[in-house]
Amino acid sequence: MKEKEGFIDYPEQQMILYVEKENGTYGPMQTGSYISANFMDDYLYKRKNLELELREKLSQGKISPIGYFMVMEDLTLSELSARAKIRKSRVKKHLDPVHFGSATVEELNRYASVFNIAPSNLLQVVLIQTGAGFESHLILENKTTDISVDQAPTDNPYVVLTKIEKRK
Numbered sequence: 001m002k003e004k005e006g007f008i009d010y011p012e013q014q015m016i017l018y019v020e021k022e023n024g025t026y027g028p029m030q031t032g033s034y035i036s037a038n039f040m041d042d043y044l045y046k047r048k049n050l051e052l053e054l055r056e057k058l059s060q061g062k063i064s065p066i067g068y069f070m071v072m073e074d075l076t077l078s079e080l081s082a083r084a085k086i087r088k089s090r091v092k093k094h095l096d097p098v099h100f101g102s103a104t105v106e107e108l109n110r111y112a113s114v115f116n117i118a119p120s121n122l123l124q125v126v127l128i129q130t131g132a133g134f135e136s137h138l139i140l141e142n143k144t145t146d147i148s149v150d151q152a153p154t155d156n157p158y159v160v161l162t163k164i165e166k167r168k
Contacts, residue, residue: 003029010037051136055125061156064100065122066091069115084110097156124151129165 006019010032019029054071057063070080077095081088086107093099094107103111105119112119127134150163 006031008032008034008037010034012036055136058125058159059154059156059161061097061154061159064095064097065159066100066103066111067095069111069117069122070095073115075114080111080114083114086110124160124162126162126164129163134163 001017001019003019003021006017006029008031013033013036014030015033016028017031018026020026051072054063054068058065058068066080070077075083077088077091081091084091084107086094090107094103094111108119108122112122115122125136127136148165148167150165152161152163154161
């Protein structure tokens with residue numbers, strides 16, 4: 001690839017390519033990521049829609065929190081089982097909202113560790129008000145002084161919707 005063909009203007013994600021310079025030699029060149037520059041918006045849009053769809057299913061009791069996070073983290077049943085060190089048949093059982101309640105606190109801690117979240121966030125959906133509505137986010141410990149929190153039950157007995165708004 002020639003040097004001028006390799007340049008992508010995308011400062012958010014930089015990478016190094018080895019390209020043919022104008023003088024015929026090869027060497028490194030810092031440039032933006034082609035994939036990020038051209039497909040990141042589409043990826044974020046699809047991920048947001050996936051999260052909305054899964055959150056609705058979770059609220060309706062159609063999937064368990066384990067199923068929600070497993071899909072959001074793009075894990076297979078085998079991967080989740082291996083990372084959580086829980087038998088595959090037991091993980092499969094916990095994917096069903098009816099049997100999610102049989103998970104032990106130790107198992108919930110293992111799942112939370114795999115998903116890199118607090119164990120309490122397996123049992124609630126945290127929504128933060130944005131300009132257009134509410135979006136799903138984790139609570140940042142250093143941002144809790146200027147917000148109000150409202151929790152509402154859902155049809156799923158293991159999940160509560162938490163709405164967080166900035167105080168004015």
